[in-house]
Amino acid sequence: MSKRVMLILGLLLGLTLWPKAASAHEVCFPEDQSPHCLSDPFSDYWEANGGLPVFGYPITTVNREQNRETGKVYRTQWMERNRFELHPENTGTPYEVLLGLLGKDRLAQLGRQPDPAESGPKAGCLWFKETGHNVCDQGNGIGFKSYWQANGLKIDGLDAYARSLQLFGLPLTEPKMERNSSGDLVETQWFERARFEWHPNNPNNFKVLLGLLGKEVRGTTPPTAPPTTSPPTTANCTMNAPTVAEGAQAWVVYPEIASNATQTVCVRLTISTKPKSGATATVEIDLASGTQSLIGLTDSSGIATIQFKVGSQSSGRRNDVRASFSTGQTATTSFVIK
Secondary structure, eight states: OOHHHHHHHHHHTTOSOSOEEEETTEEEOOTTTOSOOEETTHHHHHHHTTHHHHHOOBOSOOEEEEOTTTOOEEEEEEBSSOEEEEOGGGTTSTTSEEEOOHHHHHHHHTTOOOOOOOSSOOTTSEEETTTTEEEOBSSSSOBHHHHHHHOOOOOTTOOHHHHHHHHHOOBOSOOEEEEOTTSOEEEEEEBSSOEEEEOTTSOGGGSEEEOOHHHHHHHHSOOOOOOTTSOOOGGGGGTTOOOOOSEEEEEESOSEEOTTOEEEEEEEEEETTEEOTTOEEEEEEEETTEEEEEEEEOOTTSEEEEEEEOOSOOTTOEEEEEEEETTSOEEEEEEEEO
């Protein structure tokens, strides 16, 4: 019996494999399932849109990664079945967290193209004219069609079809027998953001399972590192560093700096007198060109180092800097153009 089937049966028997909230903004899991936690907004998104069956356990911490399609760097966390990206440009909308196109990505890794379009709609199935594929049930009211229709992102203003489309995307292939990453030979259909697998020997609620695309995509191709403008080491942060204090602290390496030069902002987080490593710091800098938002992770000393170009600015202009952590701590600093 595969490990995935054993996990499913364990859930049915009531084993305590479901996450426990460590705080209002953090969801952690049994250590033998995942050593990683989910923090807001990823934790809220995970819980609201299907949780464990849809996304699986987190397999990484939050990191700054470059999206290969847009070239932009986002705060990113990988799940067993998908990838979460935080898009600050969508703050205040239902699209602040976006999913990766991992079905499409995995097919490309395997050197496969989407299947040619089918001849037309089939009776009793969902027809997607955009890609020319049907999605049908394998049993009486059970299968890929019913699963696609029953699940979707919780976004106000969208109908059920649009919610399912946001979660799974369009079908890219016809269903066919394929061997999954667990070694099981199962009927499989690929979608832009998911891979549906039919496991006829499972209980009805678990006959359709989602492939572990997050593990497969990330395990095959390492994540794209942020561009060379990503945060350097914290060596420069010894300059002008304040005495360590509880909570968040922020300072700049150059309180006065020339126009078009490179500035460094340092942010430190101390909790219960100990440096907090792996915390995500969001820094907003009010530059002459507009507000720039950057993200950094604290190291073992509790410091996140964020480097950026100040751009062309007039002498004497003050640039305010605001730093915040998802845990609620904030700090401010500023610098002046020479």
